Amino acid sequence: MFTVQKFENTPIDSVTYIITNPENNLAIVIDPGTENDDRLLDYFEKNAVIPKFIFLTHEHFDHILGVNYLRSQFPEIEVIASDKTSERLPNPKKNLAIFHNQINLVVQHADILINEGKFSWINLNFEVFRTPGHTDSSISISLENSFFSGDFLLQGSRIVTNLPTGSKKQYQESIEKYDHLLKGLTIYPGHGESYIYE
Numbered sequence: 001m002f003t004v005q006k007f008e009n010t011p012i013d014s015v016t017y018i019i020t021n022p023e024n025n026l027a028i029v030i031d032p033g034t035e036n037d038d039r040l041l042d043y044f045e046k047n048a049v050i051p052k053f054i055f056l057t058h059e060h061f062d063h064i065l066g067v068n069y070l071r072s073q074f075p076e077i078e079v080i081a082s083d084k085t086s087e088r089l090p091n092p093k094k095n096l097a098i099f100h101n102q103i104n105l106v107v108q109h110a111d112i113l114i115n116e117g118k119f120s121w122i123n124l125n126f127e128v129f130r131t132p133g134h135t136d137s138s139i140s141i142s143l144e145n146s147f148f149s150g151d152f153l154l155q156g157s158r159i160v161t162n163l164p165t166g167s168k169k170q171y172q173e174s175i176e177k178y179d180h181l182l183k184g185l186t187i188y189p190g191h192g193e194s195y196i197y198e
Helices: 038-047 067-073 083-088 168-182
Strands: 003-008 015-021 026-030 050-055 078-081 117-121 124-130 139-143 146-150 186-189
Touching: 003 038, 015 038, 015 186, 038 050, 050 067, 078 083
Parallel strands: 026 050, 050 078, 146 186
Antiparallel strands: 003 015, 015 026, 117 124, 124 139, 139 146
């Protein structure tokens, strides 16, 4: 059993999710995309939740703007990302921050590098999938019947594949590879509302 709390970010309307295990009150934060986001701190304090991990689906600034703040507030927190995402985090050109109001966003490398596989975090069983297309670094994470897709899946929106390292071909291959697995799952996308994959 687990809970999911959603926060819409600014200045870009990406989405942050907090997955909490109510048995131990430990949490994973997926794609913290608002700088200095006190809403998350208020949520943790109000619910007596301890954030143990930050999971990054990819390196774009609207999904990582809150990483530095969470690291400063919770020194023990560990960042999970793909190796390619981790390599690009400290580079404002590669995380695209420099192209948005010239934000000089530098995020230090991830603490835990993964690409795919099954993992136990906060005493819950997750599976991580390589889902390139939006970027070649993109990964998604599933938990029971929930699938947190980052920008791999967006309901009713065309997936952007023309940014650096994006590929329409890789995106189509990812969709074909995982289509059977995704059917019936609740998708928690990187932008917009959750929905059932059909």
